[in-house]
Amino acid sequence: MGKKLLLPLLVIILLGMPLIVRLPYFLHILILSAMYVAYALSYDISAGHLGSVSLAHPAFFGTGAYVTGILAPMFGTPFWANFLLAAALVMILAFIMAQPAFRLADISFAIVTLGLAVSLQLVAQNWVELTRGPMCINNIPAVSLFSKGSSVLLSSLQGYYYLFLLVNIVVIVIYRLVTTGRIGRTFTAIRNDEILSATQGINVLRYKQLAFLIGAALAGGVGSIWAHYMTVVCPDYLGLSYTLNLLIIVFIGGVTNYRGIIVTAVVLTIVPEVLRVAPSIRLILYGILLFLAIVLMPEGLAGLVDSVRRRLRKSTSELQSAAAENQSASDSNDATPFSE
């Protein structure tokens, strides 16, 4: 019963949030969390489920943002068209990257993807005619449903909050479709043992590339919406700081565990803002918290929840067996006078 109520309750809380949270700053933090949820889930498809730890994911997010940053002001295209175009172009970019990168083993793979990400950031920084370089593209129009100048415009923070909720639903649905069922089972097999997978007929390279492309396309789409929201795109969107955030969220949340990743993305976006109460030691406190999280939850938040559940189950079954023993003991005590 409790579990049945949980989802509707969560939906009501999420939908009602903008009515409770009125300050624009807080709403912005919620939107930022929602962006990180979608972004981290798109990363986990390949990095978590197949163990392909790519360092190029922000390059996909940033490229998606740039596609929108360049096309939207130029052609006045609606947001959904920008979203789809960004996702499609980023997928093509990821496909090109995947050809050499997936021929390499783990560490070399990570380094090659890092190299490709850094190259793209340099392009964004130096191709001033197209990207305006360090001056950033800063006239990206707000979200419009049909075309530039149409009356349906999304410019309020509340509107963006709901848009990012919708983006999250889309990402979660795709994430679940890809990581469960027959494809998800194959992903787990590959993560467990690539050599055995191949001897049973699994085309390991194809599945790894599939996960990489889907994750990249989603990141590109999220980047596109983020560009609309921020109205500005800068080269640091493709930078390493985003990679670190993603790695922290996915590994503290628990690889392959979407619930853990969602909670961690929200918590780790909110915590640094809460720590602003102590600005001088904020980053030190954040570092200590991350350190404690890794020491206390080596298998991530998901692992911690599992072990708490196991303990609870164990103590409940112990209590039940103790109660059963007591009951049988009192039954035998009660029975004694009659038997005598």
Add this chain to the structure above:
Amino acid sequence: MALLEIQNLTKSFYGIPAVDHLNLSIERGEVTGLIGPNGSGKTTIFNCITRHLESDEGVILFKGKDITHTAPYRLALSGLTRTFQTIRVFSELTVLENLLVALQQHQEDSVISRLLRSPSIRKFERVAREKADEALEFVELTYVRDLKAGHLSYGQRKLLALASCFVFEPDIILLDEPTAAVNPTMINKIKEHIRILNQKGITFFIIEHNMEFIMDLARRIIVLEQGQKIAEGEPRDIQTNEMVLEAYFGR
């Protein structure tokens, strides 16, 4: 035409030949044993056949086709699979899922239909479950069907590895030391399973150190020493072959 044919296979490590210009062939329906002292190149041959190692020279033919440079997953799809000396299972998948994941690769469906869970996928899944259940019943693992494979005992893992191979009905299975570190009861069980599967039409090529097991099971034995074939024949001939005795016991 032989089912599997190796012509002039050579593989060296740092200049030292592990397999040295080897020729052999396996006929359809046979159980063939591959024996030899440690380091004689038995597993290297398996690794070259399934392309976990790239051979230096030679040609490998399977059903008449050159598979020397064919990717391991394509070999499995065309009917050639194997087990490993160090037993391998998908530890995070359940026993049933270990078989389903093998079976589904051999069913004709596309990634799109898998993503969208089309009705054909549901039908394939139902058929796969039936086959997997049959296989589990055969190796007597039904009682651990829903347990994660990582929680199985060593012997149970051996049976699961065998089931993962035969469940998709390949033409040939290469078994690398199926009885290593297994108790006598389990050895008899494995022998019986191989016999029944062979009667159903699956060809076996088996590396083994347990002489009693392989001499009883195989119709033909190939003996290797230092990467070369030193003898080939029926078990009773091999047991009295001078060169074989010398390879195992010395002069």
